[in-house]
Amino acid sequence: MGSDPGGGYSCGVSLECTTSDLMLALVNTRPSDNGRVERFDDEAGLLRWLTEAGISVDEPVTGADVVAARELRDAFATIFRAHCGCADAPVEAAEGYLRSIAGRYPLVLRITVDGVRVKTSQTGLPGAFGTVLAAAADLSARGIWSRLKLCKNPSCYAGFFDKTKNQSGQFCSSGCGAQVSMRAYRSRIKTA
Numbered sequence: 326m327g328s329d330p331g332g333g334y335s336c337g338v339s340l341e342c343t344t345s346d347l348m349l350a351l352v353n354t355r356p357s358d359n360g361r362v363e364r365f366d367d368e369a370g371l372l373r374w375l376t377e378a379g380i381s382v383d384e385p386v387t388g389a390d391v392v393a394a395r396e397l398r399d400a401f402a403t404i405f406r407a408h409c410g411c412a413d414a415p416v417e418a419a420e421g422y423l424r425s426i427a428g429r430y431p432l433v434l435r436i437t438v439d440g441v442r443v444k445t446s447q448t449g450l451p452g453a454f455g456t457v458l459a460a461a462a463d464l465s466a467r468g469i470w471s472r473l474k475l476c477k478n479p480s481c482y483a484g485f486f487d488k489t490k491n492q493s494g495q496f497c498s499s500g501c502g503a504q505v506s507m508r509a510y511r512s513r514i515k516t517a
């Protein structure tokens with residue numbers, strides 16, 4: 326396991342992927358005003374995303390699974406919003422939800438000379454959700470959990486990895502930062 330953020334890491338289900346990329350790809354399945362579409366709108370959408378993420382699920386996905394995927398995603402999106410200092414993010418509900426589902430998707434340890442990996446102990450869709458939880462555990466163990474944030478631009482809310490030295494990043498791109506300061510500038514002019 327590399328020490329660089331998002332370094333090489335086997336997601337445990339099929340292809341190599343990075344844990345931070347996986348978490349960001351998950352929260353970025355949410356729709357946004359600036360053009361992202363809902364990826365988890367039906368069973369096919371969820372399956373397509375899982376394939377893109379390198380997670381193979383060898384069993385049919387149901388409508389209830391799609392709802393569960395959206396709930397899991399939204400809980401992580403709330404946590405990442407809180408990492409960006411959004412006081413109104415419903416953190417307690419998200420933490421409570423994640424606590425309740427952690428028991429449903431148990432993880433196991435794989436201990437080797439190289440280190441300790443957390444992996445899902447299940448297959449199918451529970452295994453896919455477990456892989457997401459394992460990715461979160463990996464990022465936290467590496468001390469970079471709080472660097473996963475949600476862009477503060479209300480028309481974007483994209484997940485991003487804050488690479489700034491002092492973890493002060495608030496926007497996914499300079500474009501989003503500029504858009505928000507322009508909006509604030511215009512509203513100041515209006516009130517003045």
Ligand SMILES: [Zn+2]
Nearest residue numbers: 476481497501
């Ligand atoms: Zn943004």
